[in-house]
Amino acid sequence: MGRWMPDAQGRMIRAAMELFAERGFEQTTAVDIAERAGVTERTFFRHFADKREVLFDGSATMVHTVHEAILAAPGDLSPLEAALTGIVAAGDLLEERRDHAVRRSRIIAANPSLQERELLKLAAMVDTTAEALRKRGAPEPAADLAAHSAVTVFHVAFASWISEQAQPSFAECVAQTTAALRKLM
Amino acid sequence: MGRWMPDAQGRMIRAAMELFAERGFEQTTAVDIAERAGVTERTFFRHFADKREVLFDGSATMVHTVHEAILAAPGDLSPLEAALTGIVAAGDLLEERRDHAVRRSRIIAANPSLQERELLKLAAMVDTTAEALRKRGAPEPAADLAAHSAVTVFHVAFASWISEQAQPSFAECVAQTTAALRKLM
Numbered sequence: 471m472g473r474w475m476p477d478a479q480g481r482m483i484r485a486a487m488e489l490f491a492e493r494g495f496e497q498t499t500a501v502d503i504a505e506r507a508g509v510t511e512r513t514f515f516r517h518f519a520d521k522r523e524v525l526f527d528g529s530a531t532m533v534h535t536v537h538e539a540i541l542a543a544p545g546d547l548s549p550l551e552a553a554l555t556g557i558v559a560a561g562d563l564l565e566e567r568r569d570h571a572v573r574r575s576r577i578i579a580a581n582p583s584l585q586e587r588e589l590l591k592l593a594a595m596v597d598t599t600a601e602a603l604r605k606r607g608a609p610e611p612a613a614d615l616a617a618h619s620a621v622t623v624f625h626v627a628f629a630s631w632i633s634e635q636a637q638p639s640f641a642e643c644v645a646q647t648t649a650a651l652r653k654l655m
Numbered sequence: 656m657g658r659w660m661p662d663a664q665g666r667m668i669r670a671a672m673e674l675f676a677e678r679g680f681e682q683t684t685a686v687d688i689a690e691r692a693g694v695t696e697r698t699f700f701r702h703f704a705d706k707r708e709v710l711f712d713g714s715a716t717m718v719h720t721v722h723e724a725i726l727a728a729p730g731d732l733s734p735l736e737a738a739l740t741g742i743v744a745a746g747d748l749l750e751e752r753r754d755h756a757v758r759r760s761r762i763i764a765a766n767p768s769l770q771e772r773e774l775l776k777l778a779a780m781v782d783t784t785a786e787a788l789r790k791r792g793a794p795e796p797a798a799d800l801a802a803h804s805a806v807t808v809f810h811v812a813f814a815s816w817i818s819e820q821a822q823p824s825f826a827e828c829v830a831q832t833t834a835a836l837r838k839l840m
Contacts, residue, residue: 548839549839550839550840586771586775589774589775589778590771590774593774611811611832611835612835612838612839614814615807615811615832615836615839616839618803618807618810618811619804619807619836619839619840622800622807626799626800626803629799647796647800650796650797651800651804651840652840653797654733654735654797654800654801654804655735655804655836655837655840
């Protein structure tokens with residue numbers, strides 16, 4: 471059991487990731503996860519609504535980080551630039567646990583029900599981004615379009631971040647993906 | 656019962672839209688819809704997996720239309736322009752039943768579970784668009800980025816198409832939204 475995550479929540483996340491990788495997501499139960507983590511089932515359900523939520527424990531923090539980074543961005547940035555500041559801040563969280571992010575994305579890619587939940591979380595990121603841009607004074611449809619575009623960049627940059635041999639930083643992937651997007655227009 | 660939809664499927668869709676508007680989506684059952692449409696419950700379930708699917712009967716046709724329009728677009732169009740040709744073709748289907756589209760979007764906006772299904776259908780439209788662009792020879796990440804951007808335009812253009820007093824055409828909304836997107840970059 472990983473000493474790097476001494477708390478119960480961290481142990482459950484680590485146990486779940488091991489079990490999902492060993493047996494598959496569908497074949498793993500909340501009870502299995504609690505057992506492997508050395509906690510009771512009750513403790514598990516105090517932290518997570520279901521076994522799917524173990525994979526989305528960082529989503530709320532990530533969305534909050536995006537929101538705060540956009541509000542803190544220099545006032546002279548365009549709506550898209552401000553939104554991308556939020557995306558880069560989200561990437562900083564991913565950089566802190568790259569291996570977890572890679573394993574997590576493999577598990578999600580193998581399970582349609584997890585892909586659906588991931589889509590919902592990305593939609594929440596679009597909504598939060600647009601809201602933060604409106605607070606900065608961006609009008610519609612600029613706020614909405616910039617929010618969608620920034621989350622598109624996040625999505626595509628993430629795919630290259632986890633797949634490229636050279637292991638570029640997330641911020642580099644965002645810069646490259648943004649350049650590719652601008653070239654398309 | 657609308658004579659404009661003499662077939663059983665059309666009658667069920669019309670009955671469902673009436674009931675969802677009168678009672679709300681949650682308070683309407685498949686049995687209610689079958690009864691109002693003058694068909695048996697068995698007939699209902701031969702056409703639709705559940706009452707939610709009544710609202711998504713056009714999704715497969717729309718995604719297919721997008722795919723075919725992109726493949727049929729002139730070969731010299733850029734990936735984004737080709738993708739937008741698909742979006743305009745999808746808009747032509749919406750124009751054919753504007754009132755239905757408006758009522759449908761109100762029902763979906765009022766129900767989180769329907770919003771989730773709508774997100775999944777939009778994600779399917781992104782995947783199909785990217786696939787069609789790759790068939791035209793678009794490389795990655797251009798195909799993926801153009802597909803996401805075109806569906807963003809669809810989403811934002813749809814909102815202005817159903818809300819603007821002047822009732823612009825869907826193609827006009829797509830043109831305006833695309834211009835706003837280009838200006839952001």
